[in-house]
Amino acid sequence: MPELRKDPIIGRWVIIATDRAKRPSDFVRKQEDKPAGFCPFCYGNEDKTPPEVMAYRESGTKPNQTGWWLRVVPNKFPALKIEGDLDRRGEGIYDLMNGIGAHEVIIETPDHNATMADYEEKQVEEILWSYRERMLELSKDRRFEYMMLFKNQGREAGASLDHPHSQLIAIPTVPKRVREEMDGGKAYYDFRERCVFCDMIKQELATKSRIVMENDKFVAFEPFASRFPFETWILPKRHETHFEKIQKADTGDLARILKGTLRKLRNCLDNPPYNFMVHTTPVTEGELPHYHWHIEITPKLTKVAGFEWGTGFYINPTPPEDAAAFLRENGIESVESPPIRRHA
């Protein structure tokens, strides 16, 4: 059983994944990237993943067989285990609990070589909708407080399989970064009686210099204190607290701005590895006046060094205003269209 252990100084929880333990000797040779070859997420290999928990598939086709265009499966090597009690306990001055949680993989497309920047908008909409469906389903489990939804694209960004996928991890605690944002948002609200995210959006739309794209419902901009070159956030313009409460009518606008931003990053920056993460209100909380869900996209263009790890202090060599201007002016259309292989 993996453990959730709490740092006694700053209160950060860490998953110690004993069940998929790397033995120390496994590190003696550096981990090599797995060779390209067999892919368990590819069309036709449905029996190589744990049974699907959800799929969008052609009518008349059966679960765990062909006919799908989106599949959600439990992670075969989950960081957390779904069965059991939390069993919160202490070990001297330390706090820990069992590593209870859900770890699911959203296989975004049957196409091994596609990227989200190339999907049809309809496909992006359906991916967003599948996120929502799984979050609503998992949030029925009262052991879970938070849904972490993220995507790693490219080995440099931590993806261990190339086939396009996102991940959803349901955990029994609120991650530190989100807790900090909630606390910071609360302090700002207590002082000003306004949402800090809403205020940022207003100022960004007024000054325009850091805007990448916008449409009716959403805005994408480079944050004023960007940690990384071309870090880009997407926020709903209206105050919304829970990602999973998104309305069907809004998913089109979100799909367009997400795909558009990823497309600009892909075309302007030579297909960089990237991560995106959805920051949303814990599922156990109601509507909050001071928290506003958003997506943070971080291309991996620079190496993060000891300085950053050790201090939480970042050096960003590219002013966000320069990055935003570059993205605004370039990249929605790619010069060469990458080859798309369709299976279905």
Add this chain to the structure above:
Amino acid sequence: MPELRKDPIIGRWVIIATDRAKRPSDFVRKQEDKPAGFCPFCYGNEDKTPPEVMAYRESGTKPNQTGWWLRVVPNKFPALKIEGDLDRRGEGIYDLMNGIGAHEVIIETPDHNATMADYEEKQVEEILWSYRERMLELSKDRRFEYMMLFKNQGREAGASLDHPHSQLIAIPTVPKRVREEMDGGKAYYDFRERCVFCDMIKQELATKSRIVMENDKFVAFEPFASRFPFETWILPKRHETHFEKIQKADTGDLARILKGTLRKLRNCLDNPPYNFMVHTTPVTEGELPHYHWHIEITPKLTKVAGFEWGTGFYINPTPPEDAAAFLRENGIESVESPPIRRHA
């Protein structure tokens, strides 16, 4: 002039290094590692760095010429500028100030190919003493609140030059991670009237399972909630708040445990890239009952993915007890001695 910009939500400061701006188009091709070749830190190339601010050198030799075994020089491409006023100001809801600070490089040895794990203990002692000297000197500048001392070894850990060096950055604000540790330490102290670090040391020495090494004055262990496989902390056993107040008599023990730990990591883990960072009390603070300086060593063995970036939540596949047992039992003597080239 670079800027220090504050995230309005969580209060994290970021250096936006406009002066060494990477133009957006510089990112279109991924940054290649610089080819090995000319090294400005090598013996005989003293005129290729900014003039030294300190050196340990043979008597009778002149600054910025040969004869040294340790040199400290300003970073040629500093993240912050030494001249100017902070000029704290606002831009709408955002806060910023001028990027004032010092950025120095400690060239640890004339030997381009050496690593700290191989230095003679005397050399490590002198490096530690040079850290202390530069911190004391820079802390006379009342604009600086904090001294960030760190080392990146290996390209994967962010080092842009191979020649062994450490870095010292003096900044006008306390980095977020250290502030969090101070706040957490304070909360623990308010509750228990004991230092959380002292309590950790006591418990680790009693249970022994996470201890890597110890000597009279220092202990090295894998923290209970380690973020990374083989993350190792070194702490003075006695309650000490400021690294730069270290006594000459203690530097031998610190040099031995630091070199010993790095040697074990090097020999057990096939010379991994790593970072180490000194966490110490801000220079503007007096002695604190609740903060305890320490060194955090983080080998880079796993890739950090979106999950970690996005959430401050880590998955560690190696239990610290396993890592500590492996390091305790192995690695102080290397099978093959790496070639050491001496210049002087």
